[in-house]
Amino acid sequence: MNKLARIAYIVFPVLLLSLLIDITSSSLHAQGVLCPGNIMVNSSFEAPIIPNNNWGHPDETLVPGWETDDPTGDIEIWNSPFLGVQSVLGDQHAELNYINNTALYQDLPTTPGIIVTWQLGHRGRSGIDTMSLRFGPPGATVEIAQFSTGLAWRIYNGTYTIPAGQTITRFEFRAINTASGNPSVGNLLDSMAFGILCDHGDAPVSYPDAAHRINSTYFFNTFAKIESS
Ligand SMILES: [Ca+2]
Ligand SMILES: [Ca+2]
Ligand SMILES: [Ca+2]
Numbered sequence: 001m002n003k004l005a006r007i008a009y010i011v012f013p014v015l016l017l018s019l020l021i022d023i024t025s026s027s028l029h030a031q032g033v034l035c036p037g038n039i040m041v042n043s044s045f046e047a048p049i050i051p052n053n054n055w056g057h058p059d060e061t062l063v064p065g066w067e068t069d070d071p072t073g074d075i076e077i078w079n080s081p082f083l084g085v086q087s088v089l090g091d092q093h094a095e096l097n098y099i100n101n102t103a104l105y106q107d108l109p110t111t112p113g114i115i116v117t118w119q120l121g122h123r124g125r126s127g128i129d130t131m132s133l134r135f136g137p138p139g140a141t142v143e144i145a146q147f148s149t150g151l152a153w154r155i156y157n158g159t160y161t162i163p164a165g166q167t168i169t170r171f172e173f174r175a176i177n178t179a180s181g182n183p184s185v186g187n188l189l190d191s192m193a194f195g196i197l198c199d200h201g202d203a204p205v206s207y208p209d210a211a212h213r214i215n216s217t218y219f220f221n222t223f224a225k226i227e228s229s
Helices: 004-025 209-213
Strands: 075-079 092-094 103-109 115-123 129-136 141-151 152-160 166-177 188-196
Touching: 103 188, 115 141, 115 166, 129 209, 141 152, 166 188
Parallel strands: none
Antiparallel strands: 075 092, 092 188, 103 166, 115 152, 115 188, 129 141, 129 166
């Protein structure tokens, strides 16, 4: 490589980096071009709109983004403050147990090898309810963890590495049991998220530990709400 080529080799990436840094501080970032954040659709169950202080069980075709394996095809959604429960984000949330211990899920496009960060808000309805978080290709998910939560919302989050060949990942929530044992009463969900961890150029250089980073307000600022609990 001659001297000119060497200089170009060094300078061009620096110029490109400067340009990228400039772009990251512009509105492009806010539009999600470089930082898509949460790629879920209707991740906090705000659609379709249910009458105030009431509940509904629209067919899954009327609920953007979400699918169920309940035989009825219905998804239960509450509008706050129905039965005294305030949504953790926005005005609506879902009840995983419509009438059965079944699942809600979204199938999301993923790149093998990439680490995604996920979030879910969970609350028991009449006591401690238990649900399962599952990931995998459509139709072949495996359980990642179970969560048992009482009468206050909790936000859980973590990471998942997309396996080789998995270009569609099912992000699935399955009811395991309910406090009362009644399969139509339990497992409230809200404020879900799934996407690539990124910041918008305004994050601290370092964090005390991984939990601080994940729970940072800089994490996915397109996420609806991030909090530790
Ligand atoms: Ca919501
Ligand atoms: Ca309301
Ligand atoms: Ca129900």
